[in-house]
Amino acid sequence: MTMEYFAGVSDALRMTFVQVMILATLSIMIFLYGMYINLKKWGLGAEGYGQEVSNGNLFTFIKTLAYQMSAKGHGHGQSVLVTLVLDILLQRRILRRSPVRWFMHITIFIGWMALFVMSLLMFLVELIYMAGIHVDPEAFRELLSMPNDLFSYILMTGVVIAIIRRLFMAKAREATIAYDSVLLGGLTIIMITGFVADGIRNGTLWGLGMHNELAPPAALFHVVVSLLFCIAYIPYSKYIHMIAAPLALLANKGGE
């Protein structure tokens, strides 16, 4: 069975749904292995202050997190809900320190998450379609077209600010190390390949005048890069902060 709608990948490249699924599965497996290593690494710590360290048990971290979240705070504790909404979703702690950096980060966060969720939804719709249930993937894709554009530009706004900061603000530039650059570089590549792939398919400015025939390989490249950076590479890079920072905020009741 060919897959016409999935991220623009079509038979023209002899790419099948199965091949993309294999790639996605591989990415998820790399991600899971990375998280396994991280959980084992974190699990080498103790379950509480002054206690003996664990031997890398997978559940040590979860138990410690749960214990710390429920422990009494001194002077600065807040509910999980407040932490979740104000500190994790609205990123209040960044706003307190720098409104510009908050704007940069929140646009990247919103753009990234929205595009990720929409890609996931599209993927699910296609799965349902392939299972023989009557849904219309094409109509769904059109439905997502406008929000897709909107969130892509929101993401781009944040990424552009981040690049400008890293290039032209002496303090940020001098403090930048490969660990930071890889994150921003990956994000930039995903964003540009997404815009170009979409531009070629729809014949817009972002297509850079390339022929429509190049739409499938461009889309494929975007898919591959996105899967690698959005999923597989997370546990091995600065992308891990997307998981660890919210956990730290929860563990410390929103921080001091």
Added chain:
Amino acid sequence: MTRNEPSINTKNLTAVQLMELDSCTRCGECVEWCPTYDASNKDPGLAPRDKILRWRQYMNKSYGLRARLFGPQKIPEEEIEQFKDDVYKCTTCGMCGTVCESGINTIELWEAMRANLVKRGNGPYGKQGMFVKLIGEYLNPYMADPKDRLSWIPDDVKIADKADILYFGGCTAELRQQKLAFATARVLNHLGIEFTMMGEDEVCCCSALIRTGQYEIEDIAREAARKNVDGIKARGATKVLYACAGCYRTSLVDWPRLLGEEMPFEIIHIAEFLEGLIKEGKLEWEKPFDNKVITYHDPCHMGRHVGVYDAPRFVIENIPGLNFVEMDRIRENQRCCGAGGGVKAGVPDLALGVAETRVQDALATKPDILSSACPFCKRNLSDGRDSLGLTPNEMEVEDLIVLTAEALGISLADCEDQAN
């Protein structure tokens, strides 16, 4: 081929703390606000962000993907030794944690790293190593005879054998800055509040050992906490008053952890106690100050560590004749005095550098008095003032309880602080 052993271990670090290393986004806020980084002419090694990065790299070299596949990567001993130096050049003031966008509990993280490095044989730093011997042998860090804890008590001060309220004097107030202990005891007497003290049964709270990562050595800190808690219980106290922010924090946070039990008494800083009494209308100010400008320095151990900001301000604002002016950096954004975390003992030049900056913060408000609620802050801020070439007449550095005593008309003329 045999694989290397990991160069570091995870002793004293919790699983959550190991995760926190990965949560750092390297935003750099901690670097902007760190008082020791600032006072060290921006030594990059002292930047909190850099310390987190290095320990994360050590963890990954020892236990990450590459280590799993090819064996741990060796970390040169000199590198770890340098890391130790940098971790100890920190007052554990917690400013980095306050501004951390990921909410990392940095105070606990630095202390855990220190404890780890002590066990590994790298820590502590310089003279901090003496704390174990001094507190272990003399039960205080000043090499004083425990009997000296009572020597300051003037004849007029009445201390009950048992009472509902116990004043935990602390080593610095009882053995060095006795004016503070005088003032506290006389204020309580003046207000007709019966209290008891532990006298020579009192043992160092062990803040210095805990802050410098040495609390597990010979179990001194745990035993000291046990003795203190038992001593307090034996005197029938249900409320324990502290005029030392360091002892207060240690009793509130560290003793329950060391002993694995809740404290069977209420732990109150004298500023909180006075706030309550003022609200009840129990204080009659007999000797107002002569229109003095005063500013207040939040001790880290009382402010950022446990969140007591309002009580000392309430007391100051209620003392007649004092015009309270806030510094720019106050409350959770306060700049450390530089004495904490063992820095005063281990890296005195750095402690002085931080103190000078804090005194300059105060001077911007043109105060007659720079007050605080911690004898250690008072000592280091006084040193900072002296180092800047100012005299006590130009700016007095004084503890809140001493100012309270003076405003209540209590004479402290018969008390002199000991030499350092």
